Amino acid sequence: MITVRKLLHYGVACFAFLTCKSSAPTGGSSPKSTPIPSPTLVLAGDYPDPSVARIGKAYWATATSSNWFPAFPLLKSTDLIHWETKGFVFEKKPDWADFYFWAPEIAPEKGKVYIYYTAHKKDGNLCVGVASASKPEGPYRDHGPLVCQTDGSIDGFPMRDENGKLYLVWKEDGNSVGRPTPIWAQALNEERTALVGEKRELFRNDAPWEANLVEGVSMIRQGDYFYAIYAAAGCCGSACTYGTGIARAKSLLGPWEKYRQNPVLAAEPSWKCPGHGTPIEKDGRHYFLYHAYSQQGGVFVGRQALLREFRFTNDGWIAFERTANPATSVAGSTKDDFNGSALSTAWNWSVFRPPVVQVRQGQLQLTARPDHVGAYIGHRTISPNYTARTTVTPEQPGAWAGLAVIGDDENAVGVAVQGGQVRVWKLEKGKEQALGTAQIGKVPRVTLLAKVQNGSGISFSYSTDGSSFVPVGERAIDGSYLPPWDRALRVGLTAKGTTGQTAQFDDFTLNSGL
Incomplete structure (x- = not known):
């Protein structure tokens, strides 16, 4: 590839899957690192729905590409700040899909790297698919769609339950046809080629602030609880109303309880419509990588990736920190x-x-x-x-x-x-x-x-x-x-x-x- 003097692209990484579900107890003996100012602009430009994972000694990130191609950039960092694009998940479209390449979730486990992603099925609707590789830079082998509901299926996230059983969590895209948007979980075989058993609804859009949808669920397990960090309301465009909420449950399959003080992230002076990201634990601190529009650049620059620290509260919820006013664009x-x-x-x-x-x-x-x-x-x-x-x-x-x-x-x-x-x-x-x-x-x-x-x-x-x-x-x-x-x-x-x-x-x- 051509060597290009990069724009000042910044980045961050997190454990997007199994390495994210277990963490040191709050107040434990894990060494505390110097905190990253919250929020911090870490991937400037159009990087919606960011997902990151630590793989070996490096960090890898990816993001929605939608109808821009190649699909799903693969970005590598050694310091969580400076990123280099090392390739893409798909240089060629999978045989089953034609457009709308959304919400990739990067998930390493047992020497393999899995990318759970959304795409539009030819002569069909939106589906959640999966691809895998033996190393994070690929090449990736596509395994096809896992779930394709009539109203569309998007935003897949893998999670193991309290017994170690693997599940796929996703959203049914009912808002596209004026219906509610259930968040489902269903067992997934270890080969990541098929769902098994029956699906179970975790929760849906039933709070006023959530408007016509909940989506973009990511999870982390801490202490007695599974925590779902999710997005709700209008994701995109100049009239967006996106925000971020928290729900918790003692079992992956529920019952799930939503935080009464949701949304925990909403519009701020510099950024608006925050949501759809993944949590990370780093050196005893917890962060959330998510996207938002800058109040300055808005829809023209796109949804940019921000990093924000959060903590687990004494009453068993999540609180997001604010310690800085980040730049809204980069020179x-x-x-x-x-x-x-x-x-x-x-x-x-x-x-x-x-x-x-x-x-x-x-x-x-x-x-x-x-x-x-x-x-x-x-x-x-x-x-x-x-x-x-x-x-x-x-x-x-x-x-x-x-x-x-x-x-x-x-x-x-x-x-x-x-x-x-x-x-x-x-x-x-x-x-x-x-x-x-x-x-x-x-x-x-x-x-x-x-x-x-x-x-x-x-x-x-x-x-x-x-x-x-x-x-x-x-x-x-x-x-x-x-x-x-x-x-x-x-x-x-x-x-x-x-x-x-x-x-x-x-x-x-x-x-x-x-």
Whole structure:
């Protein structure tokens, strides 16, 4: 893979499965480490539904990718703070699934690593599946879906009961059809290939603050109790209402009791809609890794991963700490000179439109598509304010080579160059609109520049000498319509044209927090 100077991505890890269920008693003799300020931004950018695990001496994390591909990034850390993407669970879609790759749960046990995940079944609905590998970086072998209910099944979490019996805990997605959302548990065979016996309901959305759903359950066992940390209400988008609740039971199968003071995490001055994470015990302290939208970056940057300390109270509940006001975005820069032989792990693309790319001799070649945005690859952003630039070789009759802010296949805003013309365009619900053009004549190189302010104010310019930039198109394009409901924007490279045409890119630079 290409070595890329990373953006300031931060990370954390936790025991997401069996290593998370047992811990030293509160007030015991376990050594206390220096606490991490709570909350702390640890994975900046679009990392929803984070899950982490300690495997050997390292920590591994993953997160929802939804319709961005490859699916489920695999991030490694040795210090719980700095993370490196080492690969992905799926470079190719499993045979049974087509989109919505959600809520992966990483669970190591007995020399193997399991990923429980949600995906949409072809000609069906949402299902919980599982994949496994002999090492955390993979390769992963998919074992297919474990449960596919009529209304959809999501957010699988493995847990052993008080007798050591393995169960899968998941949510029935009733809210998608206006129904309640039971949290189920059912025994799982040790091969992780099938559920066995009968399912049992643990609890459902029956408290006013939970609104139309409960979901994203993770569990930890402490003392006499199993604790479920769960999310409720509206997960996503600018009108989200997500919060985090606690329930407890002395047996995994219940009865379960909800905390009267729920939600234990709700909107704060810097962050909103906190939820869907996993607990970790580290050096005698307990933390919760979860996602939230920053009040500054919101839906444009996406649901970012935060770490927050919690403690077990004398009356047998969980209390979350607050010791800091974390930054809501991160400044940094990255540059890809395409000096390797393959595409960097920093790049994503649409699950529906896999790109055809070649990386060689310091140049990226992207094969064009004729429709919608064209072919494209995208990069996460970590701040609502950033600039992105690329240098292209305009060819005649090559493809339109461009730079764009991308929501999905049918919603994007960009600038592109072909031959002697630069044009700015807007795609909304699949309909394209021209926003301006400029004639530049025959030049060997053109640098395209995008500037984004407050997540949605977009403007473009170009340069034929790499230093003096000329604005083109509207000065303040409104990109507020761009983010899909469940994920954040990408900024990236596009190629639009007839089959067989290509676009050539010399570099890509992203400067964040400007």
